[in-house]
Amino acid sequence: MPETCTLSIDGARVSVPQGTTVAAAVLLSGVPGLRRSVRGEQRGPLCGMGICFECRVTINGRPHARSCQVVCEHGMEVRTND
Amino acid sequence: MTDAVRSFDVLIVGAGPAGIAAACAASECGRTVGMVDDNPTPGGQNWRGEAPTPNTAESAAWYRRLLAAEIDFVRGASVFAQLGSGVLLAESADAIHELRYAKLILATGARERFLPFPGWTLPNVMGAGGLQALVKSGLPISGMRVIVAGSGPLLLAVAAYLKKHGARVLLIAEQATRARLVRFAAGLLRYPGKLFQGMEMRRSLSGIPYLSDCWTVSAEGKDKLERATLRQRQKIWTLECDYLACGFHLVPNTELAELLGCELREGSVRVDEWQETSVAGVFCAGEPTGIGGLELALAEGQITGYAAAGQPDTARPIFSERRKLRRFALLLEETFRLRKELKSLPGAETIVCRCEDVTFERLRRHNSWRAAKLETRCGMGPCQGRVCGAAAEFLFGWQAEPVRPPVFPASVEALAVSAPSGSGSSIRD
Amino acid sequence: MKEIREGGVELDDGTILSAGRVVNAAGTWAPDLTHGLNVRKRKGHLVITDRYPAFLRHQVVELGYLKSAHSGTSDSVAFNVQPRKTGQLLIGSSRQYGAEDTRVESGMLARMLERACEYMPGVAKLSAIRSWTGFRAATPDKLPLIGPAPGQQNLSLATGHEGLGITTSLATARLLVDQLLGRVSAIPVEPYLPSRIAPVMAHA
Numbered sequence: 273m274p275e276t277c278t279l280s281i282d283g284a285r286v287s288v289p290q291g292t293t294v295a296a297a298v299l300l301s302g303v304p305g306l307r308r309s310v311r312g313e314q315r316g317p318l319c320g321m322g323i324c325f326e327c328r329v330t331i332n333g334r335p336h337a338r339s340c341q342v343v344c345e346h347g348m349e350v351r352t353n354d
Numbered sequence: 355m356t357d358a359v360r361s362f363d364v365l366i367v368g369a370g371p372a373g374i375a376a377a378c379a380a381s382e383c384g385r386t387v388g389m390v391d392d393n394p395t396p397g398g399q400n401w402r403g404e405a406p407t408p409n410t411a412e413s414a415a416w417y418r419r420l421l422a423a424e425i426d427f428v429r430g431a432s433v434f435a436q437l438g439s440g441v442l443l444a445e446s447a448d449a450i451h452e453l454r455y456a457k458l459i460l461a462t463g464a465r466e467r468f469l470p471f472p473g474w475t476l477p478n479v480m481g482a483g484g485l486q487a488l489v490k491s492g493l494p495i496s497g498m499r500v501i502v503a504g505s506g507p508l509l510l511a512v513a514a515y516l517k518k519h520g521a522r523v524l525l526i527a528e529q530a531t532r533a534r535l536v537r538f539a540a541g542l543l544r545y546p547g548k549l550f551q552g553m554e555m556r557r558s559l560s561g562i563p564y565l566s567d568c569w570t571v572s573a574e575g576k577d578k579l580e581r582a583t584l585r586q587r588q589k590i591w592t593l594e595c596d597y598l599a600c601g602f603h604l605v606p607n608t609e610l611a612e613l614l615g616c617e618l619r620e621g622s623v624r625v626d627e628w629q630e631t632s633v634a635g636v637f638c639a640g641e642p643t644g645i646g647g648l649e650l651a652l653a654e655g656q657i658t659g660y661a662a663a664g665q666p667d668t669a670r671p672i673f674s675e676r677r678k679l680r681r682f683a684l685l686l687e688e689t690f691r692l693r694k695e696l697k698s699l700p701g702a703e704t705i706v707c708r709c710e711d712v713t714f715e716r717l718r719r720h721n722s723w724r725a726a727k728l729e730t731r732c733g734m735g736p737c738q739g740r741v742c743g744a745a746a747e748f749l750f751g752w753q754a755e756p757v758r759p760p761v762f763p764a765s766v767e768a769l770a771v772s773a774p775s776g777s778g779s780s781i782r783d
Numbered sequence: 784m785k786e787i788r789e790g791g792v793e794l795d796d797g798t799i800l801s802a803g804r805v806v807n808a809a810g811t812w813a814p815d816l817t818h819g820l821n822v823r824k825r826k827g828h829l830v831i832t833d834r835y836p837a838f839l840r841h842q843v844v845e846l847g848y849l850k851s852a853h854s855g856t857s858d859s860v861a862f863n864v865q866p867r868k869t870g871q872l873l874i875g876s877s878r879q880y881g882a883e884d885t886r887v888e889s890g891m892l893a894r895m896l897e898r899a900c901e902y903m904p905g906v907a908k909l910s911a912i913r914s915w916t917g918f919r920a921a922t923p924d925k926l927p928l929i930g931p932a933p934g935q936q937n938l939s940l941a942t943g944h945e946g947l948g949i950t951t952s953l954a955t956a957r958l959l960v961d962q963l964l965g966r967v968s969a970i971p972v973e974p975y976l977p978s979r980i981a982p983v984m985a986h987a
Contacts, residue, residue, distance in 0.1 A: 291403075292492030299493055304578050305477040310834075310869070311711040314577055316477030318708070318741070320487025321399060322392055322432075323465050323607075325736040325763075326708060336736070336763070336833045336910045340491065341430065342447070343394050435889055736833055736912045758887045758914050763833065766874065767907035769914075770900055772893030 279348040294339035294350055295320075295327045306339060306352050314353075330354055357449040359775050360426065362388040364662045365442065365455035367433050367610060370398020371413075371648055372640025372655035373461035374420050379659025380459075381423035383668070390428040390444050390453060392762075396420065398463050399483055400648050403490040416652075428453070433610060434760035437774055440635075445768040452775055457635050457662040460611050460623070461655060464641035466508075466601035467744045469692075470706045470714065471699040473573030473582075478597050482512040485599035489519060496520030498596040501582050503527035503570045505690045506603035507647070514558045516599070524593055526559075527568035527584055529602070530690055535566050538689040545682055547649070569696065573598055603690045605744045606642040612757040628661040628669065629654055637662050646683030653679055697749055706749075707742040709735020714749075723752035736763050784809075787816050787938060804963060807932070808941040810948065811918040817932060821980055822943045825921040826882040828891050829875050833910040836870035845902055848876070860895040862902040872909060874899050876946075878919075887914050919945045922980065927951070929958050929975040939963070940977050 275290040279297065286301040295317045298306055305314035306327050317327040322341040330351040331337040339350070364380040366373045369391035381387045389396065395405040401413045408414035431446040433453075442458070444451040466481040473479065480488065482502055489495045500521045502513045505528055513523045528535065542549040568586040573579055581594045608616075611623045616631040616638065618624060622645075623631055623638040630637050639658040640651035653676045660669035700706065702715035712732040720726035723733065723746060732746070733739035733754075739746075743754045760769055785793045791801035807813050807820075814820040845862040863875040877895045882888075892914055900907045922928060922943035932938040939962070941955050958975065961968040973979070 288492060293488075296488055296492035299488070309475070309705075309708065309711050313475060313711070314477055315475060315708070316578070317480060317488060318468065318484055319466060319481050320484035320491070321465065323737060323740045324468075324708070328736075334908065335835065337447075340487065341392055341394075437889065734913065736910070738913065759889055759892065760911060760914070763910045763912045765907065766830070766832065766896050766909050766911050767900055769830065769911050770893050770896035770907075772890060772897060 277344045277346050279344050279346070279350060281350045282352055288344055290344075292344050294329065294331060294337075294342045294344055294348070296340075297344050298329065298339065298350065298352055303352055308353050356443070356452040356771055356775055359452040359454070360388055360428070361454040362386050362426070363455070364388070364457045364459060364659070365390070365453055366459040366461055367391075367442070368398065368461035368463055368640070369393065369396035369427065370461060370463045370640065370651070371400050371416070372463070372651035372658075373398070373459070374401075374416050375652045375655025376459050376461060376637075376639055376659035376662070377425045378416070378419045378423050379656045379668075380663040381425055381659075383660065383663035383665045385663045386426075387423070388426040388428060388453060388455070390431050390433060390442075390451070392430060392432040394430050396427060399487065400651075402487055432762040432764070434762045434764040434768065436614060436759070437771065441774050443764075443768065443771055445764045450765075450768045450771060452771070454774070457637065458614075459658050459662055460614075460616075460631075460636065460638040460642060461640050461651075461658075462607040462610055462642050464604040464606050464645055465740060467603055467605045467748075468600075468741050469504075469602050469696055469699060469745055469748065470704045471570055471572060472701045472704050473575070473579075474600070475705050475708060476573050476575050476579045477577070478575075478579040479573050480597065480599055481601040482506075482509050482599040483601055485597055486512045486515050489516065495597070498522065499524055499594065500597045500599055501525060501527065501570070501584075501593060501595045503568075503582075503584070503598065503600040504602045505529045505692065506601070507686070507690075508601065508604070509599075510555050510559065510564075512599055513562060514555055517558065517562065521597075523559075523562045524595060525563040525565055525584075527565050527570060527586070529569045529693055529696060530566060531693070532566040534689050538685060541682075541685045541689075545678070548682065569699070570598065570600055571699070602692060602696070604641065604645045606645060608642050609738075609740075609757050609761050611636075611638060611642060613759060613761050627673070628666060629658040630661065644680070644683055645686060646679060647686065650676065650679035650683055692748060700749070706745055707732040707735065709737050709742075712742075717746065718750065721750075723754055726752070727755075784816065789936065804937045804939060806939045806941055806959065810920040810942055810944075813920065813940070813942040817935075817938070817940070820928075820932075820940070820942075821923055822920045822928070823880060823922075824883060824918040825945065826877075826879040826916055826918055827875065827946070828877045828887065828895055828914060828916050829873060830892065830896060830911050830914045831867075832872040832874070832906075833912050834870040835872060835909060838870070838905070838909070839864065839866040839872060841866070843903065845898075858891065860891070860898045862898050864899060864903060864906065872906065874906065874911075880921075885916050885918075887916055920948070921945050924980070926974055927955065928977040928980070929955050930962055930972060930977055933978045 276287045278287045288297045305316045318324040327339045363385035366389045431444040433444040442453045571583045583592045637658045639654040657669040700714040710731040712730040785795045842865040848861040858879045860877045865873040927944040928940040
């Protein structure tokens with residue numbers, strides 16, 4: 273049984289397999305998108321490799337983190353669409 | 355002030371296949387080698403996530419070799435600027451890194467080319483490599499209906515991967531003409547290794563329609579993707595789906611090379627037979643020198659590693675393989691060239707610059723990248739034109755402007771690092 | 784623009800535009816059109832961050848900004864942060880003489896940002912996405928040139944405003960128009976007359 277990691281996504285506790293990136297964790301937790309565009313449109317990840325910046329979320333209080341490049345850590349606090 | 359200073363004989367930016375091959379070669383020549391990559395583990399795109407459990411015998415062999423080479427891997431760090439001659443700066447989530455080197459190898463890979471079409475900004479529309487990367491990073495795909503579209507051999511690799519992980523791949527839509535694809539298949543006869551791979555892939559993809567002359571006309575859905583409309587010659591139809599994996603082949607990541615003053619030729623970094631760029635001591639291997647695939651990246655990586663380590667004779671035997679694989683790269687370029695019909699994909703209201711929400715209609719009033727940028731802010735967001743720039747180049751023929759630091763967004767304090775550590779006090783008013 | 788001449792200007796495609804009076808308001812390129820004009824390029828660097836809407840509500844500038852702007856010779860930096868409508872922070876400022884190209888210089892950028900972090904530590908962790916440079920038009924005594932070009936018939940100058948070109952553009956226009964129409968201005972014009980600096984200038 274692979275190890276899991278528990279983090280908080282928009283206040284909800286989510287458990288994911290070790291090694292899952294924050295972007296994948298947000299999507300599999302049911303949150304529809306990661307950020308709002310400047311016009312307020314819902315956006316999700318596009319490139320999956322850290323160059324498009326569509327996957328930006330706030331991690332442990334720091335905004336504009338590229339979530340597809342960050343592996344989930346125990347106790348991480350993630351906020352989307354803010 | 356930097357948090358960590360490291361010095362190497364050879365520093366390699368990028369830990370994909372080319373970087374890994376270069377690192378192994380240089381290290382085996384007795385040089386101290388460092389590798390820096392913004393991903394948490396080595397592998398780049400091709401071997402993403404394979405560090406613990408390689409998928410092929412080939413990648414397994416390289417990973418074993420990498421482990422044995424004892425290379426200093428600076429993980430999760432983006433190189434954003436040059437501090438001075440022989441020193442690069444990189445930033446990770448918790449540290450600023452000063453990376454010193456005698457020789458530098460740029461193995462910065464490639465990114466997908468995205469072309470805008472109505473609905474492409476909906477959640478669950480991703481790049482082809484993009485969706486694959488997300489699945490490799492933990493996104494469940496089993497049972498999901500996926501359309502793979504765009505152009506290039508990557509589409510097939512992605513479709514095979516997704517199918518293997520339980521996705522229902524509805525079809526693969528390739529914009530290239532049937533005639534070009536037939537010529538490509540015939541061309542593969544000269545590369546038995548690739549032909550074999552091709553046949554393996556064909557087998558694994560049996561049951562999934564592979565449509566030529568076909569592309570996505572639009573993606574639709576309320577808050578996320580629900581269906582996509584496709585076109586193949588005169589036929590237009592709509593399919594319900596959960597994910598659209600859409601990318602139009604690859605674009606080299608040349609930004610760091612440009613910042614360092616390396617000359618480009620037709621969008622790729624110009625190198626000599628030793629893979630050295632126009633800047634002495636700076637080498638380049640893999641996709642940034644021209645999109646050519648995995649085997650070419652490995653060959654170039656090895657040549658570069660030996661050359662940078664000062665043992666060019668060890669590199670010579672690989673020259674003929676590189677020559678052969680470069681011909682394959684030309685075949686790729688020929689086959690998957692974008693057709694002009696794709697220029698009419700975006701509608702007036704289709705967003706082209708996703709960072710700043712600039713629509714096609716607002717852009718096409720201008721006649722240069724610079725003018726468009728100043729009036730619409732296109733290209734001024736955090737991606738700095740990495741997504742919209744390639745699209746604008748195809749749609750309008752616009753050339754991007756020279757690269758300025760930071761090459762990737764960096765914290766203000768990281769950019770404030772002024773002098774190499776130990777070189778004296780920082781300048782004050 | 785190709786050149787200014789008696790009675791008008793010639794464009795680089797050969798077109799001639801005739802006018803009774805020409806105003807050279809070409810900023811750092813004004814000397815290209817009017818030889819001998821003592822206007823020098825003063826290079827400045829700027830950095831802009833990603834969007835942080837709640838971070839700052841108004842511009843913040845250090846008093847040393849004035850000292851920096853008025854220095855005649857050396858390279859200098861001064862703290863200057865401005866929130867944009869987008870929520871991005873615009874961070875400056877720097878001044879250099881003798882730098883003629885638009886290249887972003889890491890050393891100057893670093894000095895400028897180090898100063899910004901000293902004055903406003905909260906700025907240190909913000910994500911900087913872009914840097915660029917621009918040139919200000921600087922005169923020897925730090926005041927703009929507004930008025931007739933000495934030794935030239937029918938040529939006026941409106942340039943050399945250093946970092947305050949946009950801010951003082953309206954006032955500059957009023958002073959210039961007053962002169963052209965022979966009116967008395969609301970404020971003394973002598974400090975700004977080009978004749979104070981150079982006796983004679985020539986067309987390029």
